[in-house]
Amino acid sequence: MENIILVVHLILAICLIGVVLLQRSEGGGLGLGGGGGGVMSGRQAATALGKLTWAFAIAFLATSITLTIIAAQNSAGSSVLDRIGGGPATEAGDSPALPPASDLLPPISGDAPLLPPRAD
Numbered sequence: 001m002e003n004i005i006l007v008v009h010l011i012l013a014i015c016l017i018g019v020v021l022l023q024r025s026e027g028g029g030l031g032l033g034g035g036g037g038g039v040m041s042g043r044q045a046a047t048a049l050g051k052l053t054w055a056f057a058i059a060f061l062a063t064s065i066t067l068t069i070i071a072a073q074n075s076a077g078s079s080v081l082d083r084i085g086g087g088p089a090t091e092a093g094d095s096p097a098l099p100p101a102s103d104l105l106p107p108i109s110g111d112a113p114l115l116p117p118r119a120d
Contacts, residue, residue, distance in 0.1 A: 002070050009063040016056040023049050 002067070002074075005063055005066055005070070009060070009067060012056055012060045012063060016053070016060055019049055019053050019056060023047075023053070
């Protein structure tokens with residue numbers, strides 16, 4: 001179910017981008033495009049592309065919220081630290097147990113030079 005909603009979400013995103021790019025510029029943006037007829041009027045006639053843009057935008061937001069709800073239900077209260085094997089959260093004032101410093105450093109190979117040779 002999640003995959004179907006995700007595919008619909010991606011299709012809506014592509015359609016929304018396409019419909020927005022097809023619309024005529026109303027001027028003012030970067031000083032480019034479409035003439036001054038009706039720019040100063042308070043209300044413009046709603047075009048078919050404008051209505052389609054609103055429909056795609058509402059559907060896009062609905063699928064976004066749905067995917068968020070599904071992701072929250074799938075997480076089921078688990079933490080990323082629980083997934084990688086970290087223990088439970090420490091209490092305030094407790095210091096977390098750190099691994100020894102030798103585990104944090106990469107292994108050193110005996111035949112590899114520590115520094116690159118200098119070119120003099």
